[in-house]
Amino acid sequence: MRKLLLLICLAAFGSVHAAPDGLKLYTKHCSVCHNENGIGGIGLPLNSYKVESFPRDYLLKTIRLGREGRVMPAFKKLSDAQVNAIVDYLLSWKKTTIEVVFSDTPVDGNPVSGKLLFEHHCAECHGMDGKSEGIGTGVSLSREREFQVIPPALNNPGFLGAANDQWIRHTVVNGRAGTIMPSQKKLKLSNTEVDNIVSYLRSFEAQSAPLEKHQDEKPTLIFDSPYDFTTTIGNIKRSLQGLNFRYFPDRYMEMGLIDDKEVNKKQLSLRFCNFNLLYEMINIEPRLGVVLPCSVTVVEGDDGQVKLYVMNMKVVSRVFNNAQLTEAAEKMHLKLMELIDEATL
Ligand code: HEC
Numbered sequence: 547m548r549k550l551l552l553l554i555c556l557a558a559f560g561s562v563h564a565a566p567d568g569l570k571l572y573t574k575h576c577s578v579c580h581n582e583n584g585i586g587g588i589g590l591p592l593n594s595y596k597v598e599s600f601p602r603d604y605l606l607k608t609i610r611l612g613r614e615g616r617v618m619p620a621f622k623k624l625s626d627a628q629v630n631a632i633v634d635y636l637l638s639w640k641k642t643t644i645e646v647v648f649s650d651t652p653v654d655g656n657p658v659s660g661k662l663l664f665e666h667h668c669a670e671c672h673g674m675d676g677k678s679e680g681i682g683t684g685v686s687l688s689r690e691r692e693f694q695v696i697p698p699a700l701n702n703p704g705f706l707g708a709a710n711d712q713w714i715r716h717t718v719v720n721g722r723a724g725t726i727m728p729s730q731k732k733l734k735l736s737n738t739e740v741d742n743i744v745s746y747l748r749s750f751e752a753q754s755a756p757l758e759k760h761q762d763e764k765p766t767l768i769f770d771s772p773y774d775f776t777t778t779i780g781n782i783k784r785s786l787q788g789l790n791f792r793y794f795p796d797r798y799m800e801m802g803l804i805d806d807k808e809v810n811k812k813q814l815s816l817r818f819c820n821f822n823l824l825y826e827m828i829n830i831e832p833r834l835g836v837v838l839p840c841s842v843t844v845v846e847g848d849d850g851q852v853k854l855y856v857m858n859m860k861v862v863s864r865v866f867n868n869a870q871l872t873e874a875a876e877k878m879h880l881k882l883m884e885l886i887d888e889a890t891l
């Protein structure tokens with residue numbers, strides 16, 4: 547009993563002075579991609595070997611800036627105290643207490659030679675221009691793929707904004723143990739060559755933000771229909787046939803979730819599939835099965851306006867970071883847009 551009281555007191559006391567809880571924040575915001583213990587998944591591993599050499603500043607900036615156009619989000623709404631707490635938590639995985647800092651001194655290399663070296667030694671994983679669209683998806687959830695860990699994009703404003711030259715240099719010199727990212731020694735690069743490569747990576751920053759075009763791409767696309775609810779649905783069904791989509795039984799949005807009588811009859815999901823395209827995509831990425839088949843959800847608002855909601859295939863496929871898949875998703879996307887156009891014309 548006394549123990550219990552003590553615990554309650556501690557809890558109450560704790561909450562008055564509570565600093566944000568790094569573990570909780572990490573679990574909530576990061577673990578879905580980086581895994582609870584940092585072994586990685588869709589996100590890169592953040593294990594103890596790595597955090598050992600990660601400057602605090604790089605972690606803070608990475609969380610704030612994210613990796614625009616890639617999967618890693620920018621956490622802009624978290625308070626400074628919350629971001630600090632997450633970083634403290636990550637750094638608690640270190641085995642030493644040595645603080646790692648890299649000076650802001652720029653690396654003085656030749657980016658033109660760096661480009662050639664990059665294309666020779668790095669492009670097979672990080673892509674010709676550092677945008678990292680390799681084959682295979684990198685995440686081995688369902689099966690082994692060529693890349694166990696997705697090589698990150700290096701021409702990314704988030705990466706270049708978070709990492710200073712000396713830190714990038716450190717990464718190129720040491721590689722990343724436990725991953726396929728090779729060290730300077732393995733690649734037999736001279737110090738000058740490493741400098742040249744770093745200068746080349748930094749030169750990406752001068753190019754107008756290469757991934758900016760993705761900024762407006764939302765995971766769900768919303769379109770207004772000029773027709774009423776029933777007519778819109780009829781239009782979509784007609785277009786589906788024309789576009790060679792196979793069509794599944796209608797489903798009200800809330801079906802199975804609440805009592806059948808209460809279901810909102812003004813929210814209907816039309817589910818359909820183009821098997822050729824679907825098989826093509828699933829062959830490239832089996833995990834895609836989770837998010838398909840395609841659907842258009844038709845919703846009539848209180849004001850009578852009918853809207854169509856469609857999953858943005860381009861955004862969905864980008865999660866898998868696979869150029870081949872992106873291409874197939876692009877085809878699917880065009881078909882969907884054709885469908886919407888026809889149905890709302
Ligand atoms: C939706 C998935 C996702 C979430 C959520 C996410 N990340 Fe990431 N993170 C990634 C991916 C993917 C990369 C690699 C970027 C690339 O592919 O270009 C990455 C990269 C990083 C890096 C750089 C690692 C390195 O080796 O330099 C750090 C650090 C990081 N994330 C920390 C975090 C933290 C901390 C959180 C939570 C506040 C978080 N991430 C949330 C997916 C995610």
Ligand code: HEC
Nearest residue numbers: 590591667668671695696697698717718722725726727728
């Ligand atoms: C065989 C594939 C492969 C090659 C070749 C390769 N890398 Fe990497 N690189 C990776 C992987 C995978 C990662 C992520 C590793 C991790 O989990 O930290 C990475 C990470 C990096 C990072 C850290 C980026 C970040 O977001 O933290 C930099 C910088 C980098 N590589 C630069 C280079 C350069 C420069 C070269 C050529 C000299 C090169 N890499 C060659 C696979 C490769």
